Amino acid sequence: MxxxxxxxxxxxxxxxxxxxxxxxxxxxxxxxxxxxxxxxxxxxxxxxxxxxxxxxxxxxxxxxxxxxxxxxxxxxxxxxxxxxxxxxxxxxxxxxxxxxxxxxxxxxxxxxxxxxxxxxxxxxxAVAQQVLLRPLPERIGRLRIASAYLAAEAEAEIGGDLFAAVPAPGAVRLVIGDVRGKGLSAVGEAAVLVGAFRGSAYRNLSLPGIVAHLGNSAYWNTAEAAGADPEPSESFVTALVADVLDDGPFAGMVNCGHPPPLLLRHGTVRALEVSEPALPLGLTPASEGDYRVETFGFETGDLLLLYTDGVIEARDRTGRFYPLTDRLTSWNESDPAALVRRLREDLLRYAGGNLGDDAALIALARSS
The missing domain is CATH 1.20.58 (Methane Monooxygenase Hydroxylase; Chain G, domain 1)
Incomplete structure (x- = not known):
């Protein structure tokens, strides 16, 4: 040698x-x-x-x-x-x-x-991450997109968080979700959800229809893993599914127990809370009527941030949670890529390089 x-x-x-x-x-x-x-x-x-x-x-x-x-x-x-x-x-x-x-x-x-x-x-x-969580395109139509994924599992590149984006008729459709737990079981559940979401892009489903499809995929995947129809299960997925419309300054979304997205507009940050949040996916069989779409304004110049709870539950050495809204307000970023890059670096620095949970980020902006 x-x-x-x-x-x-x-x-x-x-x-x-x-x-x-x-x-x-x-x-x-x-x-x-x-x-x-x-x-x-x-x-x-x-x-x-x-x-x-x-x-x-x-x-x-x-x-x-x-x-x-x-x-x-x-x-x-x-x-x-x-x-x-x-x-x-x-x-x-x-x-x-x-x-x-x-x-x-x-x-x-x-x-x-x-x-x-x-x-x-x-x-x-790394290969599995590329298959499961393909890097989101930087642009779909008029929508500029940036994303990041931080896995909490030691020596891992992937975990139980998920995101995906596909073009849909008259809109760009996105999903971001968080599987309960970590490790290989969470990765498997995330893979099922991402596969179901991408497959639905060719079925021309409504927004409530795709959410029901995802919910049933999560539910029956748990049933198959258990070998029988499950009782009320501890396995579930919080998720946000959204359509950013092409023909108007609006975004429709269904929130299934997920942290609300944040809208950055003219130096202010507003949480887009829905009036009737749905149950997390996978707890029970789902139907289209179980979900209600709520619409919010999303104009040129706005920045929309979707994230999982690994971001807001990150702690510093003293145990304080990461102040996401305060950070966004002080930065006043307008570019999705710049925001995601800055947020990722600041989050890791705040948590001392070790997150307690997986974290995923998607930032969106309309091009003029």
Whole structure:
């Protein structure tokens, strides 16, 4: 194995690698030279164990083993020149150095294998995210769109939040939702909802019709997972489904237990609360008559923000919730991409880089 192959991803730079490798090599040379030139009653050989131990912190198993072998050779040279290679003391030092070098090398090998497996998992998660949550187009018709997704699951790229946007007759149709819970089960539920939503784009359903379709998809997916018709289930999805109309400055929406979207207009922020919120999806079988569309003004120059509760439930070190409305009011952004980028960075900074729940964002603006 070459030096470059033996280095971890943290030491890819060849210049940095040479500098780091010089540390254990210097330790071996210095300890050997000093030990040879000191009285035989003084034994500095045990310090040679530092060489493979330090190497394991920045290099792979191959280079760690090579440095360990070099340290053992140095110990043998010291013992030979001191005329006591076969003495119990030198044999003990050599044996101990061999054992420790092997253990450090094995540890480095196991860690490298774990990192490779973790990288593979991350790669699969990234692909899964592209399939499940395709990046929303920057523009559909006259609508400019920006989105972001932040998964709370450690080392994951996806979670239980979902969003999608499709063109519909006379409108752009969007959904944003939050599956109860986290982990693989939430990802599976989100996949069902996103697939049902995208498939409905070709069926020319009304807004209440598509919401009923999503609700039944969530309900029967839970029933299938349970192996029988479920009792009232703990599995559900809060969701907001909206149509942004092409022929007028309006947006119609059905809110199923989801945080209300925020409308930014002329420096003010208003929550678009519905008078009759529906139940979250998946609790019971649904029909079109269960849902009522409410219409709000959405004009050129307005900015509409859709989000999941992972945003407003993010906490700082003192336990305070993220002040989303205050932030939006102080920023007074007018571009969807700029708002999402700024909000994402500020949210992570506020929460110390660790969110307690998945978070999704969609910002919308009409082009003139």
């Amino acid at each position: 070459s030096v470059r192959d033996g280095l971890t991803p943290f030491g890819r730079s060849s210049q940095l690698s040479r500098g780091l490798i010089a540390i254990p090599l210097t330790i071996i040379v210095v300890v050997t030279v000093i030990d040879i030139n000191t009285p035989t009653t003084i034994h500095l050989g045990p310090f040679l164990v530092a060489a493979p131990a330090i190497t394991a912190s920045f290099a792979g198993a191959g280079l760690t083993g090579a440095i360990g072998a070099l340290a053992v050779v140095a110990q043998i040279i010291v013992g030979h020149l001191h005329g006591g290679l076969l003495t119990a003391n030198h044999l003990a030092q050599i044996g101990a150095l061999i054992v420790i070098s092997v253990l450090v090398t094995v540890f480095r090998y196991v860690r490298d294998r774990h990192e490779r497996q973790l990288n593979q998992v991350r790669a699969v998660a």
